[in-house]
Amino acid sequence: MAVEVGxxxxxxxxxxxxxxxxxxxxxxxxxxxxxxxLVLWWLVALTQxxxxxxxxxxxxxxxxxxxxxxxxxVALLSSIIHWLPGAVVGTGLGVAAGIALGWSPYLDDISxxxxxxxxxxxxxxxxxxxxxxxxxxxxxxxxxxxxxxFWINFYGAYGGVEGVSDDLLDVARSLGVQGDVELIRSVxxxxxxxxxxxxxxxxxxRCWMLVVASEIFGVAGIGREILRASNNLRVDVVITYxxxxxxxxxxxxxxxxxxxxxxLAWR
Amino acid sequence: xxxxxxxxxxxVDGIGRRYDTPQGGVQALQDVTFDVAAxxxxxxxxxxxxxxxxxxxxxxGLEPATAGTVYLAGDxxxxxxxxxxxxxxxxxxxxxxxxxxxxxxGLEKQGVDSERRQQRVRELLELVGLDGFADSYxxxxxxxxxQRVALARALAMDPDLLLMDEPxxxxxxxxxRMLQDELLEIWSxxxxxxxxxxxxVEEAVKLxxxxxxxxxxxxxxREVVNVDMDRPRSRSDAAFGDYYERILDLIQS
Numbered sequence: 126m127a128v129e130v131g132x133x134x135x136x137x138x139x140x141x142x143x144x145x146x147x148x149x150x151x152x153x154x155x156x157x158x159x160x161x162x163l164v165l166w167w168l169v170a171l172t173q174x175x176x177x178x179x180x181x182x183x184x185x186x187x188x189x190x191x192x193x194x195x196x197x198x199v200a201l202l203s204s205i206i207h208w209l210p211g212a213v214v215g216t217g218l219g220v221a222a223g224i225a226l227g228w229s230p231y232l233d234d235i236s237x238x239x240x241x242x243x244x245x246x247x248x249x250x251x252x253x254x255x256x257x258x259x260x261x262x263x264x265x266x267x268x269x270x271x272x273x274x275f276w277i278n279f280y281g282a283y284g285g286v287e288g289v290s291d292d293l294l295d296v297a298r299s300l301g302v303q304g305d306v307e308l309i310r311s312v313x314x315x316x317x318x319x320x321x322x323x324x325x326x327x328x329x330x331r332c333w334m335l336v337v338a339s340e341i342f343g344v345a346g347i348g349r350e351i352l353r354a355s356n357n358l359r360v361d362v363v364i365t366y367x368x369x370x371x372x373x374x375x376x377x378x379x380x381x382x383x384x385x386x387x388x389l390a391w392r
Numbered sequence: 393x394x395x396x397x398x399x400x401x402x403x404v405d406g407i408g409r410r411y412d413t414p415q416g417g418v419q420a421l422q423d424v425t426f427d428v429a430a431x432x433x434x435x436x437x438x439x440x441x442x443x444x445x446x447x448x449x450x451x452x453g454l455e456p457a458t459a460g461t462v463y464l465a466g467d468x469x470x471x472x473x474x475x476x477x478x479x480x481x482x483x484x485x486x487x488x489x490x491x492x493x494x495x496x497x498g499l500e501k502q503g504v505d506s507e508r509r510q511q512r513v514r515e516l517l518e519l520v521g522l523d524g525f526a527d528s529y530x531x532x533x534x535x536x537x538x539q540r541v542a543l544a545r546a547l548a549m550d551p552d553l554l555l556m557d558e559p560x561x562x563x564x565x566x567x568x569r570m571l572q573d574e575l576l577e578i579w580s581x582x583x584x585x586x587x588x589x590x591x592x593v594e595e596a597v598k599l600x601x602x603x604x605x606x607x608x609x610x611x612x613x614r615e616v617v618n619v620d621m622d623r624p625r626s627r628s629d630a631a632f633g634d635y636y637e638r639i640l641d642l643i644q645s
Contacts, residue, residue: 299472300498315488
């Protein structure tokens, strides 16, 4: 793919175009992969009744119908209403707790046994609490999502803070930084930002997965639609809403990746 | 009361450091005592195991002594602070900050307003020959450049003492010579007091007014050598060679 860049074509050929070719190649291979997947799906679907596996075309038809009826927008909006606060609160608390316990051996000693006890509890197992404490509503669903985000971010931040070099802290102290809060603000957080951001990004993905789980007890949303369609053996609807979930994940993940790249430009 | 002008800038008074291990105690330093006058350039040399770095860390306030006290301008050192400028072998720049962000870090923490800070950072970058790199990140710099940034960052606080631990130990020989010359220039320009730890005898003879030679088991001062030579000093000078041999003998004997 030669791109004419006027007189600078030598530069373009030498530096820019190989990059461009690699990206094009990647995109082409990716497209081929998608196409191959669709063909395989189609072939398998032809041998199966539609309640086992509908064809891509049938799913596309359902997708358009769900979108046109407005049901999709309503479900999506509902999911976002608990996804967003769940993800934000869980991420915020997880990062804060991770930094505090990673920084202070004292707090770490106190909380380590409780942390180890609570860590393996799957968010789904806490649905009872979500219902009892918050009810079958957005708050309850947000709680489940927040639990999932919390642990990923907790361990991301904790590990990042543990890895901050003592030498950098010494340097900061010798430059007049005093007290835990100032050290955390000016050294610990920026130094562990790569790990913190990896945690946030992983957590965001996890939260979209938990949207389905969080709606298992009746809160409206994409997950609810998937569960209801599963009960009715409407596989085409199930796939439709899975696609919505994937699209949302992709959108948020791509946006966050851009933020991450910007914030970590110094690496 | 001590007279301000005659009071040493640094007084290292009877410093000892003992490490207790399950196998018993290890005496890393014993009764280390010396003064550094204001504006003086003092090098500490010694073989590995002579406690040079431990002494550096104690003077810097990064590690407690088990005996004795370090006084800076008459006051005991109780921890790292802006009156002490530290420069390490491994630079320890803040990788997330640009060159000017690193140099201005301390001033920022002291609440110096942005305009005066930027002015000062510009002057310092000029002093260390890094004007034009203000917006670069440490990852884009060579070792020599990183050490210049670290030096400018330490100087930014206008410290009473510049404390350097093998600062040129991680750069190639040519860069090392260049940085030594630059440091001498900066020293005469800023009239800072410098305490410089090195294992390189040639470096010590080239830089120091006085060389403190450390011995091992336990780390102690073996001898203090006054280097009575005009600067710039040349390795090809007979006197340079004499000092070099003498200090090397002291270390090896």
